[in-house]
Amino acid sequence: MAAVMDAAFDFVPYGSVLEPRPGTIVLDVGMKTVAGVIDHHHQEAEAECAASLVIKYPNLVLDHIGPEEETRLKIITHRLPDFDALSSSFLALKLLETRRLDASMEKIGAYARLADSASLPGNIDLAATPYSILRALFAGAKMPEAEINVARAAEGLKLMRFLYVKSEQGYEIVENRSLYSGIERYERAMRKVENDYFHYLDDLAxxxxxxxxxxxxxxxxxxxxxxxxxxxxxxxxxxxxxxxxxxxxxxxxxxxxxxxxxxxxxxxxxxxxxxxxxxxxxxxxxxxxxxxxxxxxxxxxxxxxxxxxxxxxxxxxxxxxxxxxxxxxxxxxxxxxxxxx
Incomplete structure:
Protein backbone atom coordinates (compact mmCIF):
# COMPACT_ATOMS: atom_id res chain seq x y z
CA MET A 1 0.00 0.00 0.00
CA ALA A 2 1.26 3.48 -0.74
CA ALA A 3 3.18 5.41 1.91
CA VAL A 4 0.32 7.85 2.29
CA MET A 5 -1.58 5.19 4.24
CA ASP A 6 1.07 5.45 6.97
CA ALA A 7 0.10 8.96 8.09
CA ALA A 8 0.88 10.12 11.63
CA PHE A 9 -2.05 10.78 13.98
CA ASP A 10 -2.62 13.46 16.60
CA PHE A 11 -5.58 13.33 18.99
CA VAL A 12 -7.25 16.42 20.45
CA PRO A 13 -10.18 17.06 22.82
CA TYR A 14 -13.74 16.85 21.49
CA GLY A 15 -15.01 20.18 20.25
CA SER A 16 -11.57 21.64 19.55
CA VAL A 17 -11.65 24.59 17.14
CA LEU A 18 -8.89 24.14 14.56
CA GLU A 19 -7.69 25.93 11.45
CA PRO A 20 -6.33 24.33 8.26
CA ARG A 21 -2.64 23.46 8.43
CA PRO A 22 -0.20 22.50 5.67
CA GLY A 23 0.27 18.76 5.28
CA THR A 24 -2.55 18.04 7.73
CA ILE A 25 -6.12 16.81 7.46
CA VAL A 26 -8.42 17.46 10.44
CA LEU A 27 -11.35 15.03 10.67
CA ASP A 28 -14.45 14.78 12.89
CA VAL A 29 -13.23 17.72 14.96
CA GLY A 30 -12.29 21.33 14.26
CA MET A 31 -15.76 22.93 14.20
CA LYS A 32 -15.75 23.90 10.53
CA THR A 33 -16.04 22.34 7.08
CA VAL A 34 -13.37 23.77 4.79
CA ALA A 35 -10.44 22.43 2.80
CA GLY A 36 -8.26 20.63 5.33
CA VAL A 37 -10.80 20.62 8.20
CA ILE A 38 -13.85 18.36 7.84
CA ASP A 39 -16.20 18.40 10.81
CA HIS A 40 -19.98 18.21 11.20
CA HIS A 41 -20.46 19.28 14.81
CA HIS A 42 -20.99 23.00 14.09
CA GLN A 43 -24.23 24.80 13.33
CA GLU A 44 -23.32 25.66 9.73
CA ALA A 45 -22.53 22.05 8.81
CA GLU A 46 -24.65 19.89 6.54
CA ALA A 47 -26.55 16.93 7.94
CA GLU A 48 -23.66 14.58 7.26
CA CYS A 49 -20.98 12.84 9.30
CA ALA A 50 -17.27 13.39 8.71
CA ALA A 51 -16.95 10.26 6.55
CA SER A 52 -19.90 11.15 4.34
CA LEU A 53 -18.55 14.70 4.00
CA VAL A 54 -15.27 13.29 2.67
CA ILE A 55 -17.28 11.38 0.07
CA LYS A 56 -19.56 14.30 -0.76
CA TYR A 57 -16.73 16.84 -1.00
CA PRO A 58 -13.52 14.99 -1.93
CA ASN A 59 -11.87 18.24 -2.98
CA LEU A 60 -11.76 19.32 0.66
CA VAL A 61 -9.06 16.66 0.91
CA LEU A 62 -7.57 16.67 -2.58
CA ASP A 63 -7.26 20.45 -2.90
CA HIS A 64 -5.57 20.73 0.48
CA ILE A 65 -2.98 17.97 0.18
CA GLY A 66 -0.82 17.87 -2.91
CA PRO A 67 1.06 14.75 -4.06
CA GLU A 68 4.31 16.18 -2.71
CA GLU A 69 2.82 16.30 0.83
CA GLU A 70 1.40 12.79 0.96
CA THR A 71 4.43 11.03 2.39
CA ARG A 72 4.56 13.32 5.46
CA LEU A 73 0.83 13.59 6.05
CA LYS A 74 -0.65 14.12 9.51
CA ILE A 75 -4.24 13.39 10.52
CA ILE A 76 -5.78 15.16 13.50
CA THR A 77 -8.94 13.72 15.02
CA HIS A 78 -10.56 13.64 18.44
CA ARG A 79 -9.39 11.62 21.42
CA LEU A 80 -10.80 8.10 21.70
CA PRO A 81 -11.60 8.01 17.96
CA ASP A 82 -14.87 6.34 17.00
CA PHE A 83 -16.23 4.80 13.82
CA ASP A 84 -16.76 8.13 12.07
CA ALA A 85 -13.32 9.45 12.97
CA LEU A 86 -11.63 6.28 11.78
CA SER A 87 -13.69 5.70 8.65
CA SER A 88 -13.22 9.32 7.58
CA SER A 89 -9.48 8.93 8.19
CA PHE A 90 -9.37 5.82 6.04
CA LEU A 91 -11.43 7.44 3.29
CA ALA A 92 -9.24 10.55 3.25
CA LEU A 93 -6.11 8.40 3.04
CA LYS A 94 -7.58 6.19 0.33
CA LEU A 95 -8.68 9.26 -1.60
CA LEU A 96 -5.16 10.66 -1.48
CA GLU A 97 -3.76 7.30 -2.55
CA THR A 98 -5.99 6.91 -5.62
CA ARG A 99 -6.99 10.58 -6.23
CA ARG A 100 -10.54 9.41 -7.03
CA LEU A 101 -13.70 8.06 -5.43
CA ASP A 102 -15.01 4.56 -6.05
CA ALA A 103 -18.12 2.57 -5.13
CA SER A 104 -16.52 0.82 -2.14
CA MET A 105 -15.44 4.13 -0.61
CA GLU A 106 -18.98 5.42 -1.07
CA LYS A 107 -20.39 2.33 0.67
CA ILE A 108 -18.13 2.86 3.68
CA GLY A 109 -19.11 6.54 3.83
CA ALA A 110 -22.82 5.74 3.64
CA TYR A 111 -22.50 3.09 6.36
CA ALA A 112 -20.56 5.46 8.60
CA ARG A 113 -23.38 7.98 8.28
CA LEU A 114 -25.87 5.35 9.46
CA ALA A 115 -23.67 4.31 12.37
CA ASP A 116 -22.75 7.81 13.51
CA SER A 117 -26.36 8.98 13.50
CA ALA A 118 -27.41 5.89 15.52
CA SER A 119 -29.63 4.88 12.60
CA LEU A 120 -28.60 1.28 12.03
CA PRO A 121 -31.74 -0.71 11.14
CA GLY A 122 -33.54 -2.15 14.14
CA ASN A 123 -33.50 -5.65 12.65
CA ILE A 124 -29.80 -5.71 11.83
CA ASP A 125 -27.69 -8.52 13.32
CA LEU A 126 -25.49 -6.51 15.67
CA ALA A 127 -22.88 -9.27 15.78
CA ALA A 128 -22.45 -9.10 12.02
CA THR A 129 -22.11 -5.37 11.38
CA PRO A 130 -18.85 -3.36 11.35
CA TYR A 131 -19.88 -0.75 13.92
CA SER A 132 -20.43 -3.38 16.61
CA ILE A 133 -17.34 -5.33 15.60
CA LEU A 134 -15.21 -2.23 16.08
CA ARG A 135 -16.85 -1.40 19.41
CA ALA A 136 -16.11 -4.93 20.57
CA LEU A 137 -12.48 -4.62 19.51
CA PHE A 138 -12.21 -1.43 21.57
CA ALA A 139 -14.10 -2.61 24.65
CA GLY A 140 -12.22 -3.31 27.85
CA ALA A 141 -8.92 -1.70 26.89
CA LYS A 142 -6.80 -1.07 29.99
CA MET A 143 -4.02 1.26 28.90
CA PRO A 144 -3.20 4.93 29.28
CA GLU A 145 -5.40 7.03 27.01
CA ALA A 146 -2.51 7.98 24.74
CA GLU A 147 -1.91 4.30 24.01
CA ILE A 148 -5.63 3.63 23.55
CA ASN A 149 -5.82 6.40 20.95
CA VAL A 150 -2.96 4.91 18.93
CA ALA A 151 -4.34 1.38 19.25
CA ARG A 152 -7.81 2.50 18.13
CA ALA A 153 -6.39 4.25 15.08
CA ALA A 154 -4.44 1.14 14.06
CA GLU A 155 -7.37 -1.22 14.73
CA GLY A 156 -9.85 1.04 12.98
CA LEU A 157 -7.76 1.49 9.85
CA LYS A 158 -7.18 -2.26 9.74
CA LEU A 159 -10.93 -2.92 9.80
CA MET A 160 -11.64 -0.23 7.19
CA ARG A 161 -9.03 -1.69 4.85
CA PHE A 162 -10.60 -5.12 5.36
CA LEU A 163 -14.08 -3.78 4.58
CA TYR A 164 -12.80 -1.96 1.52
CA VAL A 165 -11.11 -5.06 0.12
CA LYS A 166 -14.18 -7.21 0.76
CA SER A 167 -16.43 -4.64 -0.89
CA GLU A 168 -14.14 -4.55 -3.90
CA GLN A 169 -14.47 -8.34 -4.08
CA GLY A 170 -18.25 -7.98 -4.24
CA TYR A 171 -19.19 -8.85 -0.67
CA GLU A 172 -21.94 -7.14 1.31
CA ILE A 173 -20.35 -5.25 4.21
CA VAL A 174 -23.32 -3.80 6.13
CA GLU A 175 -24.41 -7.11 7.67
CA ASN A 176 -22.50 -10.27 6.88
CA ARG A 177 -21.41 -12.91 9.40
CA SER A 178 -19.54 -14.92 6.80
CA LEU A 179 -17.32 -11.92 6.12
CA TYR A 180 -15.52 -12.50 9.43
CA SER A 181 -15.56 -16.30 9.39
CA GLY A 182 -12.15 -17.85 9.95
CA ILE A 183 -10.54 -14.63 11.21
CA GLU A 184 -9.98 -15.20 14.90
CA ARG A 185 -9.85 -11.55 16.01
CA TYR A 186 -13.16 -10.83 14.30
CA GLU A 187 -14.80 -14.07 15.42
CA ARG A 188 -13.86 -13.15 19.01
CA ALA A 189 -15.38 -9.73 18.46
CA MET A 190 -18.63 -11.28 17.23
CA ARG A 191 -18.82 -13.49 20.30
CA LYS A 192 -18.14 -10.46 22.48
CA VAL A 193 -21.08 -8.64 20.87
CA GLU A 194 -23.36 -11.62 21.49
CA ASN A 195 -22.26 -11.83 25.13
CA ASP A 196 -22.76 -8.10 25.56
CA TYR A 197 -26.52 -8.62 25.46
CA PHE A 198 -26.30 -10.23 28.90
CA HIS A 199 -24.43 -7.17 30.18
CA TYR A 200 -27.33 -5.12 28.85
CA LEU A 201 -29.75 -7.25 30.87
CA ASP A 202 -27.65 -6.64 33.99
CA ASP A 203 -27.65 -2.89 33.31
CA LEU A 204 -31.40 -2.97 32.72
CA ALA A 205 -32.03 -4.73 36.02
Whole structure:
Protein backbone atom coordinates (compact mmCIF):
# COMPACT_ATOMS: atom_id res chain seq x y z
CA MET A 1 0.00 0.00 0.00
CA ALA A 2 1.26 3.48 -0.74
CA ALA A 3 3.18 5.41 1.91
CA VAL A 4 0.32 7.85 2.29
CA MET A 5 -1.58 5.19 4.24
CA ASP A 6 1.07 5.45 6.97
CA ALA A 7 0.10 8.96 8.09
CA ALA A 8 0.88 10.12 11.63
CA PHE A 9 -2.05 10.78 13.98
CA ASP A 10 -2.62 13.46 16.60
CA PHE A 11 -5.58 13.33 18.99
CA VAL A 12 -7.25 16.42 20.45
CA PRO A 13 -10.18 17.06 22.82
CA TYR A 14 -13.74 16.85 21.49
CA GLY A 15 -15.01 20.18 20.25
CA SER A 16 -11.57 21.64 19.55
CA VAL A 17 -11.65 24.59 17.14
CA LEU A 18 -8.89 24.14 14.56
CA GLU A 19 -7.69 25.93 11.45
CA PRO A 20 -6.33 24.33 8.26
CA ARG A 21 -2.64 23.46 8.43
CA PRO A 22 -0.20 22.50 5.67
CA GLY A 23 0.27 18.76 5.28
CA THR A 24 -2.55 18.04 7.73
CA ILE A 25 -6.12 16.81 7.46
CA VAL A 26 -8.42 17.46 10.44
CA LEU A 27 -11.35 15.03 10.67
CA ASP A 28 -14.45 14.78 12.89
CA VAL A 29 -13.23 17.72 14.96
CA GLY A 30 -12.29 21.33 14.26
CA MET A 31 -15.76 22.93 14.20
CA LYS A 32 -15.75 23.90 10.53
CA THR A 33 -16.04 22.34 7.08
CA VAL A 34 -13.37 23.77 4.79
CA ALA A 35 -10.44 22.43 2.80
CA GLY A 36 -8.26 20.63 5.33
CA VAL A 37 -10.80 20.62 8.20
CA ILE A 38 -13.85 18.36 7.84
CA ASP A 39 -16.20 18.40 10.81
CA HIS A 40 -19.98 18.21 11.20
CA HIS A 41 -20.46 19.28 14.81
CA HIS A 42 -20.99 23.00 14.09
CA GLN A 43 -24.23 24.80 13.33
CA GLU A 44 -23.32 25.66 9.73
CA ALA A 45 -22.53 22.05 8.81
CA GLU A 46 -24.65 19.89 6.54
CA ALA A 47 -26.55 16.93 7.94
CA GLU A 48 -23.66 14.58 7.26
CA CYS A 49 -20.98 12.84 9.30
CA ALA A 50 -17.27 13.39 8.71
CA ALA A 51 -16.95 10.26 6.55
CA SER A 52 -19.90 11.15 4.34
CA LEU A 53 -18.55 14.70 4.00
CA VAL A 54 -15.27 13.29 2.67
CA ILE A 55 -17.28 11.38 0.07
CA LYS A 56 -19.56 14.30 -0.76
CA TYR A 57 -16.73 16.84 -1.00
CA PRO A 58 -13.52 14.99 -1.93
CA ASN A 59 -11.87 18.24 -2.98
CA LEU A 60 -11.76 19.32 0.66
CA VAL A 61 -9.06 16.66 0.91
CA LEU A 62 -7.57 16.67 -2.58
CA ASP A 63 -7.26 20.45 -2.90
CA HIS A 64 -5.57 20.73 0.48
CA ILE A 65 -2.98 17.97 0.18
CA GLY A 66 -0.82 17.87 -2.91
CA PRO A 67 1.06 14.75 -4.06
CA GLU A 68 4.31 16.18 -2.71
CA GLU A 69 2.82 16.30 0.83
CA GLU A 70 1.40 12.79 0.96
CA THR A 71 4.43 11.03 2.39
CA ARG A 72 4.56 13.32 5.46
CA LEU A 73 0.83 13.59 6.05
CA LYS A 74 -0.65 14.12 9.51
CA ILE A 75 -4.24 13.39 10.52
CA ILE A 76 -5.78 15.16 13.50
CA THR A 77 -8.94 13.72 15.02
CA HIS A 78 -10.56 13.64 18.44
CA ARG A 79 -9.39 11.62 21.42
CA LEU A 80 -10.80 8.10 21.70
CA PRO A 81 -11.60 8.01 17.96
CA ASP A 82 -14.87 6.34 17.00
CA PHE A 83 -16.23 4.80 13.82
CA ASP A 84 -16.76 8.13 12.07
CA ALA A 85 -13.32 9.45 12.97
CA LEU A 86 -11.63 6.28 11.78
CA SER A 87 -13.69 5.70 8.65
CA SER A 88 -13.22 9.32 7.58
CA SER A 89 -9.48 8.93 8.19
CA PHE A 90 -9.37 5.82 6.04
CA LEU A 91 -11.43 7.44 3.29
CA ALA A 92 -9.24 10.55 3.25
CA LEU A 93 -6.11 8.40 3.04
CA LYS A 94 -7.58 6.19 0.33
CA LEU A 95 -8.68 9.26 -1.60
CA LEU A 96 -5.16 10.66 -1.48
CA GLU A 97 -3.76 7.30 -2.55
CA THR A 98 -5.99 6.91 -5.62
CA ARG A 99 -6.99 10.58 -6.23
CA ARG A 100 -10.54 9.41 -7.03
CA LEU A 101 -13.70 8.06 -5.43
CA ASP A 102 -15.01 4.56 -6.05
CA ALA A 103 -18.12 2.57 -5.13
CA SER A 104 -16.52 0.82 -2.14
CA MET A 105 -15.44 4.13 -0.61
CA GLU A 106 -18.98 5.42 -1.07
CA LYS A 107 -20.39 2.33 0.67
CA ILE A 108 -18.13 2.86 3.68
CA GLY A 109 -19.11 6.54 3.83
CA ALA A 110 -22.82 5.74 3.64
CA TYR A 111 -22.50 3.09 6.36
CA ALA A 112 -20.56 5.46 8.60
CA ARG A 113 -23.38 7.98 8.28
CA LEU A 114 -25.87 5.35 9.46
CA ALA A 115 -23.67 4.31 12.37
CA ASP A 116 -22.75 7.81 13.51
CA SER A 117 -26.36 8.98 13.50
CA ALA A 118 -27.41 5.89 15.52
CA SER A 119 -29.63 4.88 12.60
CA LEU A 120 -28.60 1.28 12.03
CA PRO A 121 -31.74 -0.71 11.14
CA GLY A 122 -33.54 -2.15 14.14
CA ASN A 123 -33.50 -5.65 12.65
CA ILE A 124 -29.80 -5.71 11.83
CA ASP A 125 -27.69 -8.52 13.32
CA LEU A 126 -25.49 -6.51 15.67
CA ALA A 127 -22.88 -9.27 15.78
CA ALA A 128 -22.45 -9.10 12.02
CA THR A 129 -22.11 -5.37 11.38
CA PRO A 130 -18.85 -3.36 11.35
CA TYR A 131 -19.88 -0.75 13.92
CA SER A 132 -20.43 -3.38 16.61
CA ILE A 133 -17.34 -5.33 15.60
CA LEU A 134 -15.21 -2.23 16.08
CA ARG A 135 -16.85 -1.40 19.41
CA ALA A 136 -16.11 -4.93 20.57
CA LEU A 137 -12.48 -4.62 19.51
CA PHE A 138 -12.21 -1.43 21.57
CA ALA A 139 -14.10 -2.61 24.65
CA GLY A 140 -12.22 -3.31 27.85
CA ALA A 141 -8.92 -1.70 26.89
CA LYS A 142 -6.80 -1.07 29.99
CA MET A 143 -4.02 1.26 28.90
CA PRO A 144 -3.20 4.93 29.28
CA GLU A 145 -5.40 7.03 27.01
CA ALA A 146 -2.51 7.98 24.74
CA GLU A 147 -1.91 4.30 24.01
CA ILE A 148 -5.63 3.63 23.55
CA ASN A 149 -5.82 6.40 20.95
CA VAL A 150 -2.96 4.91 18.93
CA ALA A 151 -4.34 1.38 19.25
CA ARG A 152 -7.81 2.50 18.13
CA ALA A 153 -6.39 4.25 15.08
CA ALA A 154 -4.44 1.14 14.06
CA GLU A 155 -7.37 -1.22 14.73
CA GLY A 156 -9.85 1.04 12.98
CA LEU A 157 -7.76 1.49 9.85
CA LYS A 158 -7.18 -2.26 9.74
CA LEU A 159 -10.93 -2.92 9.80
CA MET A 160 -11.64 -0.23 7.19
CA ARG A 161 -9.03 -1.69 4.85
CA PHE A 162 -10.60 -5.12 5.36
CA LEU A 163 -14.08 -3.78 4.58
CA TYR A 164 -12.80 -1.96 1.52
CA VAL A 165 -11.11 -5.06 0.12
CA LYS A 166 -14.18 -7.21 0.76
CA SER A 167 -16.43 -4.64 -0.89
CA GLU A 168 -14.14 -4.55 -3.90
CA GLN A 169 -14.47 -8.34 -4.08
CA GLY A 170 -18.25 -7.98 -4.24
CA TYR A 171 -19.19 -8.85 -0.67
CA GLU A 172 -21.94 -7.14 1.31
CA ILE A 173 -20.35 -5.25 4.21
CA VAL A 174 -23.32 -3.80 6.13
CA GLU A 175 -24.41 -7.11 7.67
CA ASN A 176 -22.50 -10.27 6.88
CA ARG A 177 -21.41 -12.91 9.40
CA SER A 178 -19.54 -14.92 6.80
CA LEU A 179 -17.32 -11.92 6.12
CA TYR A 180 -15.52 -12.50 9.43
CA SER A 181 -15.56 -16.30 9.39
CA GLY A 182 -12.15 -17.85 9.95
CA ILE A 183 -10.54 -14.63 11.21
CA GLU A 184 -9.98 -15.20 14.90
CA ARG A 185 -9.85 -11.55 16.01
CA TYR A 186 -13.16 -10.83 14.30
CA GLU A 187 -14.80 -14.07 15.42
CA ARG A 188 -13.86 -13.15 19.01
CA ALA A 189 -15.38 -9.73 18.46
CA MET A 190 -18.63 -11.28 17.23
CA ARG A 191 -18.82 -13.49 20.30
CA LYS A 192 -18.14 -10.46 22.48
CA VAL A 193 -21.08 -8.64 20.87
CA GLU A 194 -23.36 -11.62 21.49
CA ASN A 195 -22.26 -11.83 25.13
CA ASP A 196 -22.76 -8.10 25.56
CA TYR A 197 -26.52 -8.62 25.46
CA PHE A 198 -26.30 -10.23 28.90
CA HIS A 199 -24.43 -7.17 30.18
CA TYR A 200 -27.33 -5.12 28.85
CA LEU A 201 -29.75 -7.25 30.87
CA ASP A 202 -27.65 -6.64 33.99
CA ASP A 203 -27.65 -2.89 33.31
CA LEU A 204 -31.40 -2.97 32.72
CA ALA A 205 -32.03 -4.73 36.02
CA UNK A 206 -30.49 -1.87 38.01
CA UNK A 207 -31.54 1.01 35.74
CA UNK A 208 -34.22 3.58 36.41
CA UNK A 209 -37.07 3.74 33.92
CA UNK A 210 -39.13 6.81 33.19
CA UNK A 211 -41.78 7.92 30.74
CA UNK A 212 -40.78 11.27 29.25
CA UNK A 213 -42.63 13.81 27.14
CA UNK A 214 -40.03 15.07 24.69
CA UNK A 215 -40.23 17.78 22.00
CA UNK A 216 -41.06 16.72 18.47
CA UNK A 217 -38.15 17.16 16.07
CA UNK A 218 -40.45 18.83 13.55
CA UNK A 219 -43.24 21.17 14.51
CA UNK A 220 -44.63 21.88 17.95
CA UNK A 221 -45.87 19.47 20.56
CA UNK A 222 -44.38 16.57 22.47
CA UNK A 223 -44.38 12.79 22.31
CA UNK A 224 -44.24 10.32 25.18
CA UNK A 225 -41.34 7.88 25.04
CA UNK A 226 -39.75 5.27 27.28
CA UNK A 227 -36.55 6.42 28.95
CA UNK A 228 -33.74 4.51 30.62
CA UNK A 229 -31.25 5.99 33.10
CA UNK A 230 -28.15 3.87 33.74
CA UNK A 231 -25.21 4.53 36.04
CA UNK A 232 -21.86 3.01 35.07
CA UNK A 233 -23.14 0.71 32.31
CA UNK A 234 -21.23 -2.48 31.63
CA UNK A 235 -22.67 -3.01 28.14
CA UNK A 236 -20.69 -1.33 25.37
CA UNK A 237 -23.72 -1.57 23.06
CA UNK A 238 -26.25 -0.43 25.65
CA UNK A 239 -27.83 2.11 23.30
CA UNK A 240 -28.35 -0.45 20.54
CA UNK A 241 -29.86 -3.13 22.79
CA UNK A 242 -32.10 -0.61 24.59
CA UNK A 243 -33.56 0.77 21.38
CA UNK A 244 -34.25 -2.73 20.09
CA UNK A 245 -35.89 -3.95 23.30
CA UNK A 246 -39.54 -4.63 22.46
CA UNK A 247 -40.36 -6.47 25.70
CA UNK A 248 -39.33 -4.29 28.65
CA UNK A 249 -40.40 -0.73 27.69
CA UNK A 250 -43.95 0.10 28.78
CA UNK A 251 -44.84 1.53 25.36
CA UNK A 252 -43.49 -1.57 23.64
CA UNK A 253 -41.20 0.05 21.08
CA UNK A 254 -37.78 0.28 22.66
CA UNK A 255 -36.22 2.71 25.10
CA UNK A 256 -36.20 5.83 22.95
CA UNK A 257 -34.29 7.95 25.48
CA UNK A 258 -31.09 6.93 27.23
CA UNK A 259 -29.11 8.71 29.92
CA UNK A 260 -25.79 7.21 30.95
CA UNK A 261 -23.62 8.36 33.84
CA UNK A 262 -20.00 7.25 33.77
CA UNK A 263 -18.62 7.40 37.32
CA UNK A 264 -20.20 10.84 37.89
CA UNK A 265 -17.61 12.27 35.48
CA UNK A 266 -19.42 12.14 32.15
CA UNK A 267 -23.10 12.19 31.28
CA UNK A 268 -24.47 11.36 27.83
CA UNK A 269 -28.14 11.83 27.01
CA UNK A 270 -29.61 10.86 23.66
CA UNK A 271 -32.74 9.88 21.78
CA UNK A 272 -33.47 7.43 18.99
CA UNK A 273 -33.61 9.38 15.70
CA UNK A 274 -36.40 7.11 14.47
CA UNK A 275 -38.79 8.34 17.16
CA UNK A 276 -39.07 11.90 15.83
CA UNK A 277 -38.16 13.62 19.11
CA UNK A 278 -35.18 15.58 20.35
CA UNK A 279 -33.82 17.30 23.47
CA UNK A 280 -33.88 20.90 22.29
CA UNK A 281 -33.77 23.14 25.35
CA UNK A 282 -32.47 20.57 27.84
CA UNK A 283 -28.84 21.36 27.08
CA UNK A 284 -29.46 25.04 27.77
CA UNK A 285 -31.01 24.19 31.13
CA UNK A 286 -28.02 22.04 32.07
CA UNK A 287 -25.62 24.77 31.01
CA UNK A 288 -27.49 27.28 33.17
CA UNK A 289 -27.33 24.97 36.19
CA UNK A 290 -23.65 24.30 35.54
CA UNK A 291 -22.90 28.02 35.28
CA UNK A 292 -24.72 28.77 38.54
CA UNK A 293 -22.88 26.06 40.43
CA UNK A 294 -19.49 27.04 39.06
CA UNK A 295 -20.08 30.71 39.81
CA UNK A 296 -21.02 29.85 43.38
CA UNK A 297 -17.72 28.00 43.75
CA UNK A 298 -15.66 30.56 41.79
CA UNK A 299 -14.88 27.95 39.17
CA UNK A 300 -14.37 28.88 35.49
CA UNK A 301 -16.72 27.46 32.85
CA UNK A 302 -14.63 27.26 29.65
CA UNK A 303 -16.24 24.13 28.18
CA UNK A 304 -20.02 23.86 28.05
CA UNK A 305 -22.42 20.95 27.80
CA UNK A 306 -22.64 19.96 24.13
CA UNK A 307 -26.26 20.34 23.04
CA UNK A 308 -26.17 18.49 19.70
CA UNK A 309 -26.85 21.81 17.97
CA UNK A 310 -25.80 20.83 14.47
CA UNK A 311 -27.97 19.69 11.54
CA UNK A 312 -26.68 16.11 11.72
CA UNK A 313 -27.68 15.56 15.36
CA UNK A 314 -30.49 18.14 15.54
CA UNK A 315 -30.39 18.29 19.35
CA UNK A 316 -30.71 14.51 19.71
CA UNK A 317 -27.59 14.18 21.89
CA UNK A 318 -26.21 15.98 24.93
CA UNK A 319 -22.72 15.44 26.35
CA UNK A 320 -21.29 16.89 29.56
CA UNK A 321 -18.30 19.28 29.47
CA UNK A 322 -14.99 17.72 28.50
CA UNK A 323 -13.39 18.97 31.72
CA UNK A 324 -16.14 17.33 33.76
CA UNK A 325 -19.28 18.63 35.42
CA UNK A 326 -20.02 19.89 38.92
CA UNK A 327 -23.60 18.68 38.63
CA UNK A 328 -24.49 15.53 40.54
CA UNK A 329 -26.41 12.60 39.13
CA UNK A 330 -29.52 13.69 41.02
CA UNK A 331 -29.23 17.25 39.71
CA UNK A 332 -28.96 16.10 36.10
CA UNK A 333 -31.82 13.63 36.58
CA UNK A 334 -34.03 16.26 38.23
CA UNK A 335 -33.39 18.65 35.33
CA UNK A 336 -34.31 15.89 32.87
CA UNK A 337 -37.52 14.95 34.67
CA UNK A 338 -38.65 18.57 34.87
CA UNK A 339 -37.87 19.01 31.16
CA UNK A 340 -39.69 15.82 30.17
CA UNK A 341 -42.53 16.03 32.66
Missing amino acids: RARRSLLNLPLSSGSGRRRVDGLIVRNPTSFLLKEWARRDAREPSLGSGFSFLMTNYWDERFILGVDPEKGVNLRGLGSLLNSLEAEKREARSRPFPLRWYEGNCPFFNYRIIDSPQDGTLLTHDEVLDCLLRFGG
